[in-house]
Amino acid sequence: xAGVTQTPKxxxxxxxxxxxxQCTQDMNHxxxxxxxxxxxxxxxxxxxxxxxxxxxxxxxPNGYNVSRSTTEDFPLRLELxxxxxxxxxxxxxxxxxxxxxxxxxxxxxxxxx
Amino acid sequence: xxxLEQSPQFLSIQExxxxxxxxxxxxxxxxxxxxxxxxxxxxxxxxxxVTGGEVKKLKRLTFQFGDARKDSSLHITxxxxxxxxxxxxxxxxxxRLTFGEGTQLTVNP
Numbered sequence: 018x019a020g021v022t023q024t025p026k027x028x029x030x031x032x033x034x035x036x037x038x039q040c041t042q043d044m045n046h047x048x049x050x051x052x053x054x055x056x057x058x059x060x061x062x063x064x065x066x067x068x069x070x071x072x073x074x075x076x077x078p079n080g081y082n083v084s085r086s087t088t089e090d091f092p093l094r095l096e097l098x099x100x101x102x103x104x105x106x107x108x109x110x111x112x113x114x115x116x117x118x119x120x121x122x123x124x125x126x127x128x129x130x
Numbered sequence: 131x132x133x134l135e136q137s138p139q140f141l142s143i144q145e146x147x148x149x150x151x152x153x154x155x156x157x158x159x160x161x162x163x164x165x166x167x168x169x170x171x172x173x174x175x176x177x178x179x180v181t182g183g184e185v186k187k188l189k190r191l192t193f194q195f196g197d198a199r200k201d202s203s204l205h206i207t208x209x210x211x212x213x214x215x216x217x218x219x220x221x222x223x224x225x226r227l228t229f230g231e232g233t234q235l236t237v238n239p
Contacts, residue, residue, distance in 0.1 A: 048225060057234065058232070119173075120175075124170075124172055
């Protein structure tokens with residue numbers, strides 16, 4: 018199984034540009050998440066979804082948008098990129114929230130210059 | 131918002147040594163998960179603990195959940211260079227998983 022697939026792996030953006038980070042999972046998980054991780058730090062929740070058509074804000078949602086039109090896909094949109102959005106972004110999924118483990122993708126390293 | 135405190139933040143030891151890392155909160159956890167993250171990769175689940183006082187073993191790793199479910203520890207016996215990584219604890223609440231800042235472990239040959 019592919020698990021959670023993120024694309025692209027690396028990207029450099031100029032200030033003010035926009036882009037979409039893609040995330041796809043093939044495990045039929047209901048719950049999907051976007052986290053960002055700054056160097057040497059833990060993970061901060063940006064947005065999450067409990068199923069197709071349902072999304073909610075996490076700890077650090079400003080500057081981002083998400084949509085969930087299918088169970089498999091959960092893209093993260095950056096509008097008007099800023100240097101503060103330089104980070105590594107991880108997508109994760111879970112069959113059931115709480116005690117079930119999360120499966121993470123391998124991340125997208127984004128640099129905004 | 132429940133805060134997770136992990137300690138120590140950094141730990142550098144020699145191969146063969148034992149170590150313990152901690153995850154603490156002022157509030158009660160419903161459940162706690164431990165993950166290991168290697169450079170350039172996403173976190174990988176090691177274990178989930180649910181019951182107060184629970185102890186789980188995974189080869190040389192021993193995980194303990196405090197009786198009051200406010201703290202957890204991870205003990206590694208005879209550490210190996212392959213144990214090097216960022217160890218994260220995560221607390222599940224409703225639909226969300228909140229992480230501590232992690233312990234960066236380096237095991238030197």
